[in-house]
Amino acid sequence: MNKKTFDFTIIGGDMRQVCLAKLLALKGYCICHYGLCEPLKAPCIQPLDSLLEAVSSSSVCIAPIPFSKLLNKAPYLEFADLLSDGHTLFAGCIPKPFFKLIQAKNIPAFDFMASPEFSYWNAKATAESTLANAILLSPRTLFESRCLILGYGKCAKALARLLSMQTPYLSVAARNPVQLAEASLTGAQIISLEQLSDCELSSFDFIFNTIPAPILTSALLEQISPSALLLDLASAPGGFNLEEAKAMGRNAHLLLGLPGKCAPLSSAEKMMSFIFQRIKISS
Template sequence: MTRPDWLIIGSDARFSKAADHLRKKGYTVLHDARDRWDNKTDALMLNEKPVRVVLPIHPPEGSPAIGVLDKTDRLFAGKLDEAWEKASELAGRAPRLYLQEERFIWQNASLTAEGFLATFYRSGGGTVAGRQWIVAGYGRVGKTTARLLRAMGADVTVLARSPSQTAEALTEGFGILDIEGTGSGENGRILVNTIPSQWLDPSGPFNPSRIYDLASVPGCLKPGAAHEYYRLLPALPGRLFPDEAARVLSEALCRMDS
């Protein structure tokens, strides 16, 4: 029996389309459009023995039975939790993390920033130019979003967690804040969060007029906190630009496979 070249797992629209992109390159590809790993997935692995397995950006719910991951040669993932790290270690399959592939990170950041703007306009938020914005976090998504907003005429301040991020934002000409220093003087601005932690309590001195959260679930609000206009917007590339996001993902997988 010929082994399929790829098994791609995940319900995000970019994964099904990434499978199509890989098929066009001549690969045989299976796609399991679920975000969990269970007995059905174990059976698929044991029967098909795919050469490569691609996991969703976030680890799927559940984990493989002992001996199942041994059936694949290569494992690709966005990020792994403790259970999946243990499973891959037991199988002797060092995961190749596409969220650490530099070109993919920047291309995905660009799609995320554009996706945020599309969502902002659709939400009735108004125009970007001339308004005051705070971008929290100055990683790839934060940098790309801040630069895009400024290019459109926005007044952008960066709220950074580390001295190096603060220095870089300052060097690029952005106003700067730090998490501990935010206060009522920043109220009324629009906040775009890219920090993947629950750091914000809007009932405190810092209460933005709107919060658009581009981080992963559970978002930036502290447990129990609420805001009258808070929108959590994870996985924007796959939701808004599935074709382009799929091309970016499939190309990253091929680069990492070489």
């Protein structure tokens, strides 16, 4: 099939990709898709039956955020083999091995999450969505509750700013002294990760983990109050064993891909702007 049959191919993903297809169609573009999480068909939006047909139908391919979600539809090698000269790829968190494969084929690839502007916006959307989930999943108000954030990267910083407007009892635990110093400027109490066992974890009403490493051991999970809400925002392997935490009776939840679940339309708008800037289309 001619690559120019459609203007964009959208592959896999979550509701962000569904919203993106609708937004592009509203602008008059013809979209084909494969493996969307929701059936979608309209005059300018066409589902296709195979990854080969989808990739062959447009020169611009948009894969999921994170790119690992594509594994549900096709292995990396298979997808890389389908891409050829003339294609342009957009995705989020593209693995280095795959990036090298398509670089060798001179295929332009743009990673949403490699853009500081996009990644910071994504962090803010994640923080806002985290607060929405925290309110729904806890019997307590965030207002004046004791909150602990584990880590102080982009998402944690955005979350700390929002939480600081809800409670004066905010603590941040991190390993990096520079991050701890930065966190202290927000008025948060700072804790070294090495001192977590000594910080009375049982006193916290909300604990938010943003570190993709097993920080909360079995012994630390035991210290957390059963009435506290424990949210893990980190990618695999996460900050604790979710099944173990639940078996201990802890109110624990794993929250991944929050912008795609709580703010898919806003996320899609940011993605569309990112794409248009890279392929020189006026929005």
